Amino acid sequence: MAKKSIDKWQFGDFQTPENLAKEVIETLKRNHAIQPDVIIEPSCGKGAFIRAAACGFSGSKILGFDINDQYVAEANSSVNGFFSSNEIQINQSDFFDTNWEYLIKNLPGYILILGNPPWVTSSELGLLNSKNLPAKSNFQNRRGIEAITGLGNFDISEWMLLRYVDWLSNRQGMIAILCKYSVARKVMRQIRQGRVTQFSGYIYLIDAKIHFGASVDACLFVLTVDIKHSGYEVYERLDLKQASYVIDDRDGFIVKNVDAYEKWKHLVGQDPHYIWRSGAKHDCSDVMELELVGNYLRNGLGELVDLESNYLYPLLKSSDIGNRRVKLNRRMVLMTQKSVGEDTSSISENAPKTWRYLSEHSSYLEKRASSIYKNKPPFSVFGVGEYTFTEWKIAISGLYKKLNFVVVGPINDRPVVFDDTVYFLSFYSAEEAEFIYKLVSSKPxxxxLESMIFWDEKRPITSEILRRLSFKALAQELAIEEQYFHWIQAISKSSQGQLKLRIAERNLAYLARQKDDVKKAGCI
Incomplete structure (x- = not known):
């Protein structure tokens, strides 16, 4: 990698275009009517915001800082002699070594903290062994080993933004910075949870692809110390005067659209009968996932393998569910257990070729780093239960940026298994699945769900969000409550039958073991 690209990576160096900087200043003047006494840009780069602020706020003192001395020289050259109405100072400074508290304390009047902090995460800097990092701390209130070591991944701009927030405690001012939309929400949570000083928040969405060539949802994030509302107003463009919607805390979590949530919040509730699960987890696709090649199976190592069908199931992944490819499968998956922790030794008798295959590739499975496999039977999988093997399911991809539920039935008379990026409900019949599908895909x-989902998240749809939906309340809303109770009764009867069957199976197994013990003792 060239030095220039490494430098850009480790400093999150996305220089602000001149036209965007001017749009930001116009937005602050038009929608917030501010006239700051002092403007600070802690990471001013080549000075686009310095110049835009000097043009927009006549008479304001402007202080710019950047770690790159070449950028500082270029920024100074661009403003010298052109903005006589402003006192402008631009100096070379490392953000993480500067005594900002002392500097801010000695500044008079209303302060505007402006700019475009680095768009880079701490883990990316770690890959580069970069020193452009803050000291380790548990500012995100993480738990466990991440809290002890300070190793939790975070955006550098998030850490810097929270510093800005602390600077404005006990004084008048505004923060206006360009950042990822996800960073704005994280800072919002941090302010709500642990800051004495509260802020009014405004989010103006921008097209990062156009302005920076970056495929990420981004925004102008504005925080003011004058409290006008509890929620954070979201504007879909910089030139809008009215907010499109408001994000805020509701019932213990942040919702994307307060008005839509309030309209339908009577549908929120836990449903004990229909529980969203994530697909199976094995963390060894080279061994456990097998591609169908004619009449053969090929693993991820390129080997053609011959296995019994006992433990093989059709596999559908997020891309299959997201694109509604659910009638045919391209892969099979080895499911060595039907419940977490189940003994796997019976595979050697039930499917000797499968046991031999797993044993020959045990080194790959033993390398799995996750602690969930420790002290478990060999070749264990995770996230499995009776629900995994029901014939009918409703599934949705956690990764795709749309609500796209799909009914999934058996393929070649075998129940379908999903990977762990898919969430699903399980059913005993197609009719029950179709009924619940009618509920979950309804307009209410x-x-x-749309009011609670932030589509810019890496995995926008989660089981936590899906489980907030009460199917009973939905059935009442759609006036089909009787059908809902019909299926609840059917589930109860089926569950009781399954329970009786399992008890009978355990009793038979116990009697068989007793008989074997008697034989071994030579009594019969």
Whole structure:
């Protein structure tokens, strides 16, 4: 990698275009009517915001800082002699070594903290062995080993933004910075949870692809110490005067659209009968996932393998569910257990070729780093239960940026298994699955879920969000409550039958073991 690209990576160096900087200043003047006494840009780069602020705020003192001395020289050259109405100072400074508290304390009047902090994460800097990092701390209130070591991944701009927030405690001012939309929400949570000084928040969405060539949802994030509302107003463009919607805390979590959530919040509730699960987890696709090649199976190592069908199931992944490819499968998956922790030794008798295959590739499975496999039977999988092997399911991809539920039935008379990026409900019949699909794909359900989902997240749809939806309340809303109770009764009867069957199976197994013990003792 060239030095220039490494430098850009480790400093999150996305220089602000001149036209965007001017749009930001116009937005602050038009929608917030501020006239700051002092403007600070702690990471001013080549000075686009310095110049835009000097043009927009006549008479304001402007202080710019940057770690790159070449950028500082270029920024100074661009403003010298052109903005006589402003006192402008631009100096070379390392953000993480500067005594900002002392500097801010000695500044008079209303302060505007402006700019475009680095768009880079701490883990990316770690890959580069970069020193452009803050000291380790548990500012995100993490638990466990991440809290002890300070190793939790975070955006550098998030850490810097929280410093800005602390600077404005006990004084008048505004923060206006360009950042990822996800960073704005994280800072919002941090302010709500642990800051004495509260802020009014405004989020103006921008097209990062156009302005920076970056495929990420981004925004102008504005925080003011004058409290006008509890929620954070979201504007879909910089030139809008009215907010499109408001994000805020509701019932213990942040929702994307307060009005839509309030409209449908009577549909929120836990449903004990229909529980969203994530697909199976094995962390060894080279061994456990097998591609169908004619009449053969090929693993991820390129080996053609011959296995019994006992433990093989059709596999559908997020891309299959997201694109509604659910009638045919391209892969099979080895499911060595039907419940977490189940003994796997019976595979050697039930499917000797499968046991031999797993044993020959045990070194790959033993390398799995996750602690969930420690002290478990050999070749264990995770996230499995009776629900994994029901014939009918409703599934949705956690990765795709749309609400796209799909009914999934058996393939070649075998129940379908999903990977762990898919969430699903399980059913005993196609009719029950179709009924619940009618509920979950209804307009009320869609609008409630949409009000809680932030589509810019890496995995926007989660089981936590899906489990907030009460199917009973949905059935009442759609006036089909009787059908809901019909299926609840069917589940109860089926569950009781399954329970009786399992008890009978355990009793038979116990009697068989007793008989074997008697034989071994030579009594019969």
């Amino acid at each position: 359900a869609s609008e409630l």
